[in-house]
Structures are given as structure tokens and as C-alpha cells.
Amino acid sequence: MADRIVIIGGAIMGSSLAWWLTDLGHPASDITVVERDSTYAACGTAFTNSCIRQQFGNPLNIAVSQFGVECIRNFQTIMDDARVPPIHFHPFGYMYLADTPEAEANLRRMHGVQVASGAGTRLMSPDDIARDFPFYDTAGLRLGAHGTRDEGYFDGTTMFDWWRRCACDRGVTYLTDTVIGIDTSGGRVGGVTLASGARLGADIVVNAAGTRGAAVARMAGLDLPVEPRKRYTWVFSAARPLDRDLPLTIDPSGVHVRQDGANYLAGATPDMDPAVDPEDFAGDWAIWEDKVWPAIAARIPAFEEIRVTQSWVGHYDYNTFDQNAVVGPHGDLPGFHTLNGFSGHGLQQSPAMGRGLAEYLIHGSYRTLDLTPFGPDRIATGVHFPESAVI
Known part of the structure; x- marks a missing residue:
């Protein structure tokens, strides 16, 4: 039975x-x-x-x-x-950026684990990043880690x-x-x-x-x-769209940004990150002006002129x-x-x-x-x- x-x-x-x-x-x-x-x-x-x-x-x-x-x-x-349709997959990769010796060492350590596990991660110097992704401002960067395959939106x-x-x-x-x-x-x-x-x-x-x-x-x-933690997302269009796909970029500021069809998507963790009620999806939207937009515009100068078209708050089931x-x-x-x-x-x-x-x-x-x-x-x-x- x-x-x-x-x-x-x-x-x-x-x-x-x-x-x-x-x-x-x-x-x-x-x-x-x-x-x-x-x-x-x-x-x-x-x-x-x-x-x-x-x-x-x-x-x-x-x-x-x-x-x-x-x-x-x-x-x-x-x-x-x-009846089942195919799953759309856009493999633009992830790009982790490091600007301190500690963050660089962590990317190198994780790269070793990833390569040993068969992942397609490559380490990139600031010059490598500027060559392959010229829209980034690489000032202050020490290293990048880019996923060359099997990473992206689905x-x-x-x-x-x-x-x-x-x-x-x-x-x-x-x-x-x-x-x-x-x-x-x-x-x-x-x-x-x-x-x-x-x-x-x-x-x-x-x-x-x-x-x-x-x-x-x-x-x-x-x-x-495990507790609910708020995570913020914004979708925006750019007056000057990039000339190639934008990997999901994890900036040293903690802000991340990626391609989203013809638009772009940015996300962030609030500086104060307490547990919240599972029903609480209210947002403190000042985080956009105070943290997110300045970070992505500094890293990608083309994003100085953008228009937010959608935003929301979601929850992680965060294992503390x-x-x-x-x-x-x-x-x-x-x-x-x-x-x-x-x-x-x-x-x-x-x-x-x-x-x-x-x-x-x-x-x-x-x-x-x-x-x-x-x-x-x-x-x-x-x-x-x-x-x-x-x-």
C-alpha cells in the first residue's frame, strides 16, 4: 500500500x-x-x-x-x-564583479570550485571586461567572473x-x-x-x-x-540601449542588473533587512534613488537616462x-x-x-x-x- x-x-x-x-x-x-x-x-x-x-x-x-x-x-x-511548450531560456550569463582583495580572493576560490564541477565560468581582468563588455565602467574593479554557458533567464x-x-x-x-x-x-x-x-x-x-x-x-x-525577507525589483527602459546582452551583473554595491527582453531589470536587498510578515509587500521606494540607480548608473553610464516601467517587492524564504x-x-x-x-x-x-x-x-x-x-x-x-x- x-x-x-x-x-x-x-x-x-x-x-x-x-x-x-x-x-x-x-x-x-x-x-x-x-x-x-x-x-x-x-x-x-x-x-x-x-x-x-x-x-x-x-x-x-x-x-x-x-x-x-x-x-x-x-x-x-x-x-x-x-501539450507542454518549450521553456524559453536566454543564456546571457552572470557577471560577478570584485573591487577589494577579499572579494577577488572569494571569486578565485569559487571559480576553482565551479571549474572542478564542470561549470563554464571564466575569470576576467578589468581589461578583459572592458574589451568584451565596453559598456561597463571598470574603475576600481580588480576581477570579474563571467558564466559563459548555462546561466541566464528562463x-x-x-x-x-x-x-x-x-x-x-x-x-x-x-x-x-x-x-x-x-x-x-x-x-x-x-x-x-x-x-x-x-x-x-x-x-x-x-x-x-x-x-x-x-x-x-x-x-x-x-x-x-526560515523567514520572509523583502527583495526589490525594478524594470526599466534605457534611452541608450546597450549594443549587446547585459549579463546578470552583481555589482560590488550589492545591486544587480540584467537584460530583460528589450528592457532591463535591477534588484536590491534593503540595507535594513529584517524578517517581515508573509503578507507584507509594501516597499520603501526611496532605495531606488538612494542606492540602486546611482549604483547602476556608475557601473553602466548608459543607464544615467532610464525610465522605470514596473517595480515590485517579493520575498525570499531566507534560511538564517x-x-x-x-x-x-x-x-x-x-x-x-x-x-x-x-x-x-x-x-x-x-x-x-x-x-x-x-x-x-x-x-x-x-x-x-x-x-x-x-x-x-x-x-x-x-x-x-x-x-x-x-x-
């Missing part, structure tokens, strides 16, 4: 997991996804900038992204459904939509409701209680609740160091422990699993993380990528599995 699985959260992580479970043979009739907002209007997936990179400092994160690119490029084949919304659609078509149940309690009375997971008053029996409960992940964990008597994913079973509560804490990397990591946890739930072990180091028990034991390259 198959395990009854309840997935809390139906955005890209929950839907990836649901689809991969069915693809690996778990009966769809034994899978229920509980999503509090079936419009998905205010979840991390809705506000993502939808990019993927290989420039991480952790080899496992690089491998996770490499499968993500494979999935993006071969999405129709993997889904094996004639259409994550289409990926999410078809995972969800196909999971539903295969018989996965999606409920619009809110989990308000988790049954742990038998020393393991026994089911969940919903705001509607219904109770769902379950052998396995997966916390894929994004920014609400810590609240879900508390229902099970567990601590999860080591800024890395928290994925897998909890040793203290059999049957409870986490798929959370992606700290801004969720969309690009969703293919590998959904597949990996599906493997674990079906087979009792990871079969393709060993995701064990992401396990939540590392938090209780204080063993960090850090990711230093967080934007």
Missing part, C-alpha cells in the same frame, strides 16, 4: 514534487497538495526574477543547477506530454504551470485550504487539520510552504530558521542558519519532510529538489543527486552547510 502524502504549499516546489512523485510511479490518488491561495498571487514563485546560474561556492548547488538547466532545455521531453512561470497542470491531470488532488494543525500524537506524522474543518490522514507530510515554512514547522513542534536549502526528513519526527529555505534560489533549484525528494519518498534514499547534506537535522546539530554566493 502506497504512503498517503500531503504537500503543504502548491507553488513551484510543491508542484515540482507532486509531478516528480507521479513520474516516478507513486499513485497520484495518494497525493494531496494543500495550497492556501490557488491564485498564487502573493507567493515567492509569483515575484521571482526567474534566473539560473552555476556560479555557486558549494559543489552540490552547482550540480543542482546543472540538472535545472538540463530540465529547462529538455522540458518537453521530460514531461512527455504533447520562463519559470511556464515550468510551474505545467508541473501543476500535469500533476492535476494525472490525478493529484489540489485543495484550496490552509493547514492549521499537524497530528504528531503517535510520535510520527498522522495527518493534518485544515481551516475548513476537514482532516486529512497522512503517512508523510511535506513542508513546502515557502515563507510560511517556519510556521508550518512549529505546528509539528519543530524549529525551522546557513543560507542554503533545507530538504529531507526530520529525524525527530518520522514522516515529516521539509522542502524549504532556498534563500532566493528556489525556482532554479526546483527541478532537482522536487525530483530528489520524490526519489527519497518513494525509494527511501536519493538516487540521482545525494541531497543528504541539505537535511534539516544539520540545524539541530549546528553543522552548517553554507552557500556564500547569495544575491
Whole structure:
């Protein structure tokens, strides 16, 4: 008899997991996804900038992204459904810029990890940068790291939509409701209680609740160091468009900017970066004039004359422990699993993380990528599995 699985959260992580479970043979009739907002209007997936990179400092994160690119490029084949469209992918690369000896040393260290892992990162001197990307002002720079392949923008919304659609078509149940309690009375997971008053029996409960992940964990008597953090995005047009694609550029100021079709997209972390309520999407828009525009105009002088056409605030499900994913079973509560804490990397990591946890739930072990180091028990034991390259 198959395990009854309840997935809390139906955005890209929950839907990836649901689809991969069915693809690996778990009966769809034994899978229920509980999503509090079936419009998905205010979840991390809705506000993502939808990019993927290989420039991480952790080899496992690089491998996770490499499968993500494979999935993006071969999405129709993997889904094996004639209705599924291709995923648009614009591989303009990432460009990390360093202006201090410490930042330069970090880029060199990460470059070694990336090359050893098969990534296409190249280190560039200021002269190299000026030659290949003459729109940058290279004053003060010491080094750049540019991803030459398999990095850039992809259409994550289409990926999410078809995972969800196909999971539903295969018989996965999606409920619009809110989990308000988790049954742990038998020393393991026994089911969940919903705001509607219904109770769902379950052998396995997966916390894929994004920014609400810590609240879900508390229902099970567990601590999860994940909290919502605001991240700002602006889309703008330029009076003098660049003559070539703009890589996703991570300036030493912390501001990032990239190509966005015929326009450009900039993002930033506020200087004061506290945890916020999951419902709080209000913005302190002075950050644009005070920090973001000055930084991008200084680095790319053509951006002195621009017009903002759109802006929004999204949330990271930010892991305060080591800024890395928290994925897998909890040793203290059999049957409870986490798929959370992606700290801004969720969309690009969703293919590998959904597949990996599906493997674990079906087979009792990871079969393709060993995701064990992401396990939540590392938090209780204080063993960090850090990711230093967080934007």
C-alpha cells in the first residue's frame, strides 16, 4: 500500500514534487497538495526574477543547477506530454564583479570550485571586461567572473504551470485550504487539520510552504530558521540601449542588473533587512534613488537616462542558519519532510529538489543527486552547510 502524502504549499516546489512523485510511479490518488491561495498571487514563485546560474561556492548547488538547466532545455521531453511548450531560456550569463582583495580572493576560490564541477565560468581582468563588455565602467574593479554557458533567464512561470497542470491531470488532488494543525500524537506524522474543518490522514507530510515554512514547522513542534525577507525589483527602459546582452551583473554595491527582453531589470536587498510578515509587500521606494540607480548608473553610464516601467517587492524564504536549502526528513519526527529555505534560489533549484525528494519518498534514499547534506537535522546539530554566493 502506497504512503498517503500531503504537500503543504502548491507553488513551484510543491508542484515540482507532486509531478516528480507521479513520474516516478507513486499513485497520484495518494497525493494531496494543500495550497492556501490557488491564485498564487502573493507567493515567492509569483515575484521571482526567474534566473539560473552555476556560479555557486558549494559543489552540490552547482550540480543542482546543472540538472535545472538540463530540465529547462529538455522540458518537453521530460514531461512527455504533447501539450507542454518549450521553456524559453536566454543564456546571457552572470557577471560577478570584485573591487577589494577579499572579494577577488572569494571569486578565485569559487571559480576553482565551479571549474572542478564542470561549470563554464571564466575569470576576467578589468581589461578583459572592458574589451568584451565596453559598456561597463571598470574603475576600481580588480576581477570579474563571467558564466559563459548555462546561466541566464528562463520562463519559470511556464515550468510551474505545467508541473501543476500535469500533476492535476494525472490525478493529484489540489485543495484550496490552509493547514492549521499537524497530528504528531503517535510520535510520527498522522495527518493534518485544515481551516475548513476537514482532516486529512497522512503517512508523510511535506513542508513546502515557502515563507510560511517556519510556521508550518512549529505546528509539528519543530524549529525551522526560515523567514520572509523583502527583495526589490525594478524594470526599466534605457534611452541608450546597450549594443549587446547585459549579463546578470552583481555589482560590488550589492545591486544587480540584467537584460530583460528589450528592457532591463535591477534588484536590491534593503540595507535594513529584517524578517517581515508573509503578507507584507509594501516597499520603501526611496532605495531606488538612494542606492540602486546611482549604483547602476556608475557601473553602466548608459543607464544615467532610464525610465522605470514596473517595480515590485517579493520575498525570499531566507534560511538564517546557513543560507542554503533545507530538504529531507526530520529525524525527530518520522514522516515529516521539509522542502524549504532556498534563500532566493528556489525556482532554479526546483527541478532537482522536487525530483530528489520524490526519489527519497518513494525509494527511501536519493538516487540521482545525494541531497543528504541539505537535511534539516544539520540545524539541530549546528553543522552548517553554507552557500556564500547569495544575491
